[in-house]
Every structure is written in structure tokens, then in C-alpha cells.
Amino acid sequence: MVMNATHVYMTKRFATSLANATMFTTYALYYIAALGLNPFELLLVGMVLELSVLLFEGVTGVVADTYSRRLSVIIGMFLLGTAFVLQGILPAIDGVLPFVSAFMWVLVAQVFFGVGDTFVSGADTAWIADEVGEEKLGSIFMRAKRYSLLANMLGIGLSVWLSTLAPNLPYLVGGLIYLGLGVFLILFMQETGFTPRERERGASHWREMAQTWLSGAHVIRRQPILLLILLVTLFTGAASEGYDRLREAHLISEIGFPQLAGISMAMWFGIIAALSSLLGLFAVSFAEKRLDVNNGRVVIVGMFVLTALKIAALISFAMAPDFGWALATLLLIGAIESLINPLYDTWLNLNIESSVRATVLSMMSQSNAFGQTAGGPAVGWIGNRLSIRASLLTAALLLLPILAVFGRVLRRR
Known part of the structure; x- marks a missing residue:
């Protein structure tokens, strides 16, 4: 059947956002309250995930460019589903494997998570770019973000409801959604715009993949704009790991939640996520109507302004004196990220050749993973030695070099 x-x-995009919102809205309750992970262990979980991405991203991106973007995405869906189901069944096997701690089990699941993500990363955007054409990418990425935010709102409610039944259920359901999506893509995903690289007679699979990787590296080396994008992804990764892993811990440990009758901690996380998605939905809808998101200069100016706002919002969140202040800055950061992610995807894809698009996108993800792997433990160490506030301030400072990069790009244009 053709779709x-x-x-x-x-x-x-809708299904993956639904699954992610279902799992990650209340994941802090599962990791912190149920499994008892401390801030340093939370950062180690992130480090293992990003290290897996760092090690496998280049290989899987080359697979997508050498053989098939469709195949790469489908493999990734099944690996991701396996990773999340593994975490979802953890309470059921507790005690069955007494020599394996919950922390170690989570780390094993992160390896599946990271490898699965590398198969999807780059391959999905390279596939849609080839199928519809580069001139439509900005509009498609914005529209996809809108679908993602709608799915987030559904997933948030599902996450809160499932976590009240059992803290592991969101992961189990999210993993099953990924597995179901893999079956859906087998049935409906077509690949008509991609032409595999011509293989040399007698060349091995490894040699073909090596040549594809070298072609991607050559593209990055000869285009200064791609080197600048690589630098942006590096510092973005270093900054994001601290914020992504410690924002919930900051709310739980240093800010606290209002004591309102009938509102549990899980419900508060759901309310915050729902408000953030709703605000992001309004922001994306506004940008779609008022901005020419297919215009390169508009994209660069937008990312410069949004990055500056994000730095200010991160500092404000780190220094928030009470819950109301922290909530306002969290919502602002969520709206900023809803806008900046599709703009970044557009900027990146407009500067990459189709034949090595998945490979170059994977290299960019590798740079992000390297930033998270190197920056995450450092930010976590600062949190253990000083405070979570200090970690969040460090994350904000790591975004400053990105402003200089965007400023340089604007001056060149």
C-alpha cells in the first residue's frame, strides 16, 4: 500500500513524539524516586547514551547513504523500542537477576537507545529531503514540529496517568509504540528519491562504507559553513546535557513544588510539560504564518535571537527564587526550543549535498554527542561539588560561543 x-x-514524527512524551514527562520520578539514581548517576546515564551515539553514529549514517535511508530508519525504530521496553520491564525482573543492579540495567538499555537513535538520526531527514525537495524543507519541518507538539500534549496526559498506576509503565508503553511504528514503516514507507552510491566492482561492503564516510568528511572540510555548524552542535550538546538531565532535579531538590491539594509531583510534571507544549504550539504557528522559514537569512537571524534568549532564560531558571519564577522560565525555554530545532534542521539540510546528506547529518550528531559526553560529566561534577544551580549556570555559559558563530555567519551573508 502506498502513502x-x-x-x-x-x-x-507524531508517533515518536507521543512515545517520547509518554516516557520522558515523568521519567524523573522513575529514575529518581523509584530507582533512586543520584545526580551524578543521572549524568552517567546520559554519558553512556551519548557515548553510544558517538561510537556508532558515523557507521549508521554511512549505512543510510550507502544502502537505504528507509532500512536505516526501520532498524532504528525496532532498536529504540527494545531499549525502552527493557527499561519498562525492570520491576518485573527485579530480584530475578540479583547480580545486576537497576542502575546497570538502565545503562545497558541506554546502549540500545543510543545505537537505535543513530540509525534514525540523519536518515529520516535525508529521506524526506530527497522525497519532497529542499525548497520545501523549512515548511515541512515547522509543520512536523506542530504535529510533534500536539502529540506531546496527548503523551503528557498518558504519562501522568500511567505513572500513577506504576512508574515503569510509561517506558513500557512508549517502547511498544516504537515497535508498532517500525511495523507501520515497513508497510507504508517508500523510497523513491534516493539513489544508492554506485559500487565498485569487487569492492567490499566495508570499503564502500569507508568511501561514503570519506566523501562526507570531504564535504564538511571544503565548506566553511559546515565547519561552523559542527562547532554549533558541539557546544549545543555540551550545554543541553546539563539542562536536560538536571532541570527536574533542580525543581525537586532546590525549588520545590507548591503544596496544593490533589496535585502530585507527577501531575506537576505533566502540567509543566503540557503548558510548555501548548506555548510552543502557539510559537510555531506564529512563525509559520509570519516568517519565511525557507529563507536562509531569516533562519540565521532567528537562531541568533533565540539562542540569546535561551541563554538569558537558562540563567534565570538557575537563579529562580521560587516555583513561579522557575515555571515561567521553563515555559520560555520550551517555546524557544520548539522554534530553534526546526530552524536548525532547515539551516543544516540546506547546506548539505544529497549524496552524503545522511552521513554528514550523522557527523553533526556525533559532534553533539561528543559535546554531551565531554560536557555532561563536567556539568554533573560541578553539581555534586557545588550545587545544581551552578551546573545550570555552566550550561548557560556553554551556549555563549554559539552566539559568536551565528554573528560571524550573519556578517558573511
């Missing part, structure tokens, strides 16, 4: 490529991409 329009844009519809398949939107379905994929």
Missing part, C-alpha cells in the same frame, strides 16, 4: 511521503513523515 504520501509527507504523510508518512508526519505520522512518524
